[in-house]
Every structure is written in structure tokens, then in C-alpha cells.
Amino acid sequence: MIRECKKVYPPATIGIIGGGQLGRMLSFEAKRMGYRVAVLDPNMDAPAVQVSDYHVQGSYHDLEAFRKLASMSDVLTYEFEHLNADLLLILEKEGHALFPSANTLKTIQNKFEQKNFLTKIGIAVPDYKMIRTCSELESFYATHNNRAVVKTCTGGYDGKGNYILDEQSALRECYEYYNGIDIMAEEYVDFEKEVSIVVAKSASETILYPISENTHKKSILIKSLIPADISEAVRDSVCTMATRIVDALNDYGIFCIEFFVNRDSGVFVNEIAPRPHNTGHYSIEACITSQFEQLIRVLCAMPLGSSEMRMPAAMYNILGHEELEGEYVTRGIEEVLAVRDCHFHLYGKGVGGYLKKLGHITALDSDIRHANEKAKKAVKNFEIKSGGLINAKT
Ligand SMILES: Nc1ncnc2c1ncn2[C@@H]1O[C@H](COP(=O)(O)OP(=O)(O)O)[C@@H](O)[C@H]1O
Numbered sequence: 001m002i003r004e005c006k007k008v009y010p011p012a013t014i015g016i017i018g019g020g021q022l023g024r025m026l027s028f029e030a031k032r033m034g035y036r037v038a039v040l041d042p043n044m045d046a047p048a049v050q051v052s053d054y055h056v057q058g059s060y061h062d063l064e065a066f067r068k069l070a071s072m073s074d075v076l077t078y079e080f081e082h083l084n085a086d087l088l089l090i091l092e093k094e095g096h097a098l099f100p101s102a103n104t105l106k107t108i109q110n111k112f113e114q115k116n117f118l119t120k121i122g123i124a125v126p127d128y129k130m131i132r133t134c135s136e137l138e139s140f141y142a143t144h145n146n147r148a149v150v151k152t153c154t155g156g157y158d159g160k161g162n163y164i165l166d167e168q169s170a171l172r173e174c175y176e177y178y179n180g181i182d183i184m185a186e187e188y189v190d191f192e193k194e195v196s197i198v199v200a201k202s203a204s205e206t207i208l209y210p211i212s213e214n215t216h217k218k219s220i221l222i223k224s225l226i227p228a229d230i231s232e233a234v235r236d237s238v239c240t241m242a243t244r245i246v247d248a249l250n251d252y253g254i255f256c257i258e259f260f261v262n263r264d265s266g267v268f269v270n271e272i273a274p275r276p277h278n279t280g281h282y283s284i285e286a287c288i289t290s291q292f293e294q295l296i297r298v299l300c301a302m303p304l305g306s307s308e309m310r311m312p313a314a315m316y317n318i319l320g321h322e323e324l325e326g327e328y329v330t331r332g333i334e335e336v337l338a339v340r341d342c343h344f345h346l347y348g349k350g351v352g353g354y355l356k357k358l359g360h361i362t363a364l365d366s367d368i369r370h371a372n373e374k375a376k377k378a379v380k381n382f383e384i385k386s387g388g389l390i391n392a393k394t
């Protein structure tokens with residue numbers, strides 16, 4: 001049963017659980033529209049805390065911290081999945097408005113439960129199995145062409161928690177690596193492309209964003225090109241599956257669904273996120289309404305905005321390189337900004353690390369190939385080096 005979404009007018013307060021870059025970009029939009037923002041995060045200098053009105057310093061497993069945030073907020077949301085959903089259930093029972101719901105988060109935050117949900121509603125996913133013993137892993141691997149992707153059921157993000165198994169000799173090491181925590185194995189999909197779609201759902205509207213074509217390295221997103229270069233048939237499958245998924249979730253919010261597209265144009269869902277997504281960052285500059293503004297509209301029960309694109313876009317993540325550790329300095333922002341229609345984002349993280357998401361660059365052009373060239377050039381000219389202080393507050 002879907003809950004009522006009450007109208008929230010500025011300067012009411014929007015509470016965000018999680019203070020990362022998604023919370024930061026959400027806070028920018030909320031503030032632009034005159035709302036106040038409260039953020040729950042353990043870190044005093046988290047990216048979203050730097051740009052919001054109130055900070056509740058606490059853990060994602062602390063009911064009192066959740067209650068404190070709820071008491072100062074008119075509506076609540078979360079910007080990442082790895083928090084205690086039972087505490088969200090308590091907040092809902094205590095009468096606080098939270099979107100998407102605690103139940104939706106429970107379905108999604110466990111990758112095994114998420115795949116069961118997708119299967120139940122008739123959505124194609126790679127073959128998968130819960131793994132309880134090393135011999136179960138061995139037989140899954142053997143029956144799937146000696147390849148598998150092993151994933152932690154909970155807590156994985158940006159490829160953390162995933163293990164690509166393609167050697168018999170690594171099997172035991174892989175199993176033991178997880179040391180008894182809940183894991184599942186997935187068929188390795190030799191996909192042609194990865195694509196994703198952002199969907200906004202309010203009580204009265206469902207809005208699909210243009211489809212993004214994504215490239216990952218070591219399971220972490222490197223770049224997105226929008227619109228994706230896919231056939232009409234694939235586009236239709238993605239849109240139909242995405243609509244069916246958000247309808248079945250029967251909830252309000254921003255959702256992103258990631259897909260694998262096979263060489264024979266078969267489309268499988270990889271995963272769902274119940275929040276704005278890295279592959280939707282392009283919408284900030286490239287769409288009439290960004291995914292972040294759209295979420296504020298949903299949370300406040302306002303009319304939704306158009307997701308139409310102003311121009312094709314290429315988004316490249318700024319990731320920490322292998323030697324980067326601790327505080328850092330940057331060089332090259334002027335070269336990035338010198339590229340026409342190139343937009344620069346740095347998240348204000350105090351410390352860097354290998355493959356840590358520190359910012360992103362979005363380039364626009366009437367031609368997607370040119371947008372890609374521009375973004376590639378811009379990101380190449382931007383440098384992050386260990387050392388110095390970029391933020392005195394750490
Ligand atoms: N079954 C699979 N087959 C092939 N590649 C996969 C599979 N599962 C994940 N990957 C690769 O790893 C990336 C990250 O995996 P994902 O399950 O989406 O984890 P995360 O929660 O870290 O985003 C995917 O985008 C894809 O590139």
C-alpha cells in the first residue's frame with residue numbers, strides 16, 4: 001500500500017541520510033529552491049555536510065541519530081543503500097515521511113533479494129545463486145562456462161564486494177576471501193554494452209530519462225555517453241522493463257536501473273538503485289530537469305519536470321589514481337573550463353584514494369562524438385596529486 005506524499009513548501013527542511021556526493025548535489029538543488037537541508041553523516045566534513053544547513057553527526061546504524069534527523073526534517077530520503085533499513089521502518093511507524101520507503105530499501109539493499117524480486121515480476125536477470133559452501137561455488141562455476149561473478153549480498157558498491165572468478169585455481173581463495181559473509185554467484189555476462197536509465201516516480205507521474213551508455217573499469221564507472229547508441233528494440237525493452245520495475249516497487253522517488261545488453265540484443269537487468277545515480281549526473285547540465293531537482297520535486301509532492309535533453313552529453317568521472325592517498329592538490333581546472341560547454345564538478349572530499357570518486361566532468365555538444373572528445377580532453381588535462389591541503393577543515 002503506497003503512502004501519502006504530503007506537499008512540502010520552502011523553507012521546510014529536507015533530511016538526507018548520507019553525506020556523499022549524491023547528497024551534496026541533492027542539497028544544491030534543494031537550496032536553490034529555497035528548502036533547508038539536514039544531513040546525517042558520521043563525518044563532519046562530508047561532501048553534503050559542507051553545503052547543507054544542519055548536520056547530525058552519527059552512524060547509519062544509530063536509531064537516536066535517525067530520530068534526531070527526522071525531528072528536524074519535514075521529509076526524509078537516503079542517498080546510499082548501506083544503512084539499517086529496520087531503523088527506517090521505525091521512523092515510518094513513528095509517522096515520518098520517507099521516500100523511497102524502508103520496504104523498498106529492504107528489497108533492494110540485498111542483491112540476492114533484489115534478484116528474487118526481479119525474477120518474481122518476470123524481469124530477465126543473469127542466472128544467480130546463493131552460495132553457502134565452496135562446493136556450491138565450484139558447481140555454479142563449472143556449469144557456467146568456468147566463469148562467475150561472486151558478489152556480497154549486502155554492502156557492495158563501486159565494485160567493492162565483487163570478485164570476477166575466471167580461474168579454477170582461484171576458486172577456494174575466492175570463497176575464503178569472503179570469510180563466511182553472505183555471498184551469491186552470478187553468471188558472467190559477456191555483454192556488448194552496459195546501459196542504465198533513471199526513472200522518477202511521484203504519486204501522479206512516471207518520467208523516464210534518456211538512456212545512458214556506460215563504461216566501467218575494475219567494476220567502477222569511468223564514463224557515460226548519452227543518449228546511448230542502441231537500437232530502437234533495445235531502447236523499448238529498457239523502457240518497458242524499467243517501467244515494470246518501478247510500478248512493481250509501487251513507491252515514490254528516483255530509481256536507476258542498470259542493464260547488460262548482449263550481442264544478440266538480449267537485455268538483462270544488473271541492478272536497481274533507489275536514489276539518484278552516477279550515470280544520471282549528465283542530467284544536471286544536459287536535461288531540462290536534473291535527477292536531483294526531480295527528486296526534490298518528488299519528495300515535496302510537486303509536479304515533475306521534463307527529462308528532455310538539451311544536448312547530447314559525455315560524463316567522465318574524476319577518480320583517484322593508484323598512487324593517490326590522503327590530502328591532495330589539483331591542477332588543470334582552467335584547461336577543463338576552457339573547453340566549450342564543459343562543466344566541472346569536484347565533491348570536496350578531504351582525502352583521495354585509488355579509484356575514489358572525487359568529481360566528474362560533463363561535456364555537451366550537438367554531436368555525441370564531439371561531446372565525448374571534449375570530455376576526454378578535459379579529463380586528461382585535469383590532475384590530482386597527493387599533498388597539500390585543499391580543505392582546511394579536515
Ligand atoms: N554478472 C556480471 N557479468 C559481467 N560483468 C558484471 C556482472 N556483474 C557485475 N559486472 C560488472 O561489474 C560492475 C559493477 O557491478 P555491480 O553488481 O553493478 O556492483 P556495484 O554495486 O558495485 O555497482 C557492473 O557494472 C559490470 O561492469
Ligand SMILES: [Mg+2]
Binds near residue numbers: 258271
Ligand atoms: Mg552497479
